[in-house]
Amino acid sequence: MSWLRRDVLLSLPLSVLAFPLESAKLHAESSGAWRLTEDSEPLVPDAKLRRQIFRALDAAQDAGTGATISHFKVRAATVLEIAGQEQVVLGGNTEYDLPEAIHGETSLLNHVTADYGAEVTRHAVRFIAFYGDHSGGAGSCGDCRDFQMASTDWEHLLIVSGQSLDHTVKVTRFSDQIVGERSFPEVKAEEIALAPGALEKLVKSAQEARLGGVTLFTTFRHTGAAGLAYSEKIYRAAGCDDAAFHYRYPIGGLLQQAQTERDYFLRAIVVSGEQGQWPVINYRDRQYGYEASSFNHEVGLPPVKLILTNGQGQYRMTTFEASLPRAFSTVNFRPEAVKEFLQTHRVDR
Numbered sequence: 001m002s003w004l005r006r007d008v009l010l011s012l013p014l015s016v017l018a019f020p021l022e023s024a025k026l027h028a029e030s031s032g033a034w035r036l037t038e039d040s041e042p043l044v045p046d047a048k049l050r051r052q053i054f055r056a057l058d059a060a061q062d063a064g065t066g067a068t069i070s071h072f073k074v075r076a077a078t079v080l081e082i083a084g085q086e087q088v089v090l091g092g093n094t095e096y097d098l099p100e101a102i103h104g105e106t107s108l109l110n111h112v113t114a115d116y117g118a119e120v121t122r123h124a125v126r127f128i129a130f131y132g133d134h135s136g137g138a139g140s141c142g143d144c145r146d147f148q149m150a151s152t153d154w155e156h157l158l159i160v161s162g163q164s165l166d167h168t169v170k171v172t173r174f175s176d177q178i179v180g181e182r183s184f185p186e187v188k189a190e191e192i193a194l195a196p197g198a199l200e201k202l203v204k205s206a207q208e209a210r211l212g213g214v215t216l217f218t219t220f221r222h223t224g225a226a227g228l229a230y231s232e233k234i235y236r237a238a239g240c241d242d243a244a245f246h247y248r249y250p251i252g253g254l255l256q257q258a259q260t261e262r263d264y265f266l267r268a269i270v271v272s273g274e275q276g277q278w279p280v281i282n283y284r285d286r287q288y289g290y291e292a293s294s295f296n297h298e299v300g301l302p303p304v305k306l307i308l309t310n311g312q313g314q315y316r317m318t319t320f321e322a323s324l325p326r327a328f329s330t331v332n333f334r335p336e337a338v339k340e341f342l343q344t345h346r347v348d349r
């Protein structure tokens with residue numbers, strides 16, 4: 001944790017903000033002491049739900065974690081009503097090996113499913129409460145957004161952040177973290193500021209990429225993506241599935257290729273799906289794009305353009321920043337490390 005600057009804490013995701021500051025003392029003081037912030041009150045008009053939220057926050061303090069790499073403890077809980085009985089379910093993050101992790105939100109929802117079944121997860125989970133020492137401001141990582149959308153009644157899901165230092169409780173809608181592809185602004189080809197011919201080249205490259213990849217389990221939504229770097233090189237990738245269900249996403253794939261060549265700064269990424277359809281951009285893939293765009297930001301370049309084609313000459317264009325609201329990147333955690341990394345690794349072409 002030595003690299004963690006206190007002044008960046010407030011920009012960290014709420015799900016990673018959970019330091020065990022004087023936890024025993026706070027635990028003793030916390031019961032019944034939680035209070036909603038003023039702007040959170042309208043989201044929880046129901047007194048019973050408020051009580052359940054506070055009960056979950058009390059419980060989340062004791063959630064076990066294995067944050068061996070980052071030392072960020074993500075402690076989550078919810079309270080469910082099963083056959084008239086309230087049940088508390090906990091979740092915690094576990095990190096392993098190369099920086100990988102089971103995340104707090106997905107851990108919690110998986111525990112609900114393991115205990116009560118997928119239908120209960122979809123219909124009975126009304127909120128996910130995080131216990132931490134700051135209320136933070138960021139939402140879930142992209143992958144956890146995908147998982148919450150797939151497993152819960154996400155349009156009604158509330159996200160709760162209980163701040164141990166002053167016992168304030170901030171409640172937001174999970175749906176605030178979601179931006180559907182249909183709301184990406186439609187643009188005409190000539191409004192996309194790229195060199196002449198570049199858009200056509202990217203579209204063709206993404207469409208060709210989509211012919212490949214691995215689709216042994218993927219029955220729909222197969223996509224290809226092509227990215228144009230400031231070096232003027234194009235990198236491309238298609239989605240690849242595998243038996244372990246460690247899906248590899250196209251944007252993540254092309255960025256890995258570019259970054260392998262130390263080509264860290266991209267102008268634009270085009271994603272192509274089935275002819276005549278708008279491609280779906282998973283939130284996990286948006287996270288990869290967001291992190292890459294934060295490199296641009298670090299050196300004063302504009303955000304990476306995210307362009308969707310339906311294969312029929314129509315386009316939607318946005319940024320990873322706009323498509324992943326309340327996101328976080330390594331820049332939030334380790335701004336100096338990112339600066340130094342880019343200085344020592346970038347190759348100016």
Ligand SMILES: [Zn+2]
Binds near residue numbers: 105142
């Ligand atoms: Zn996550």
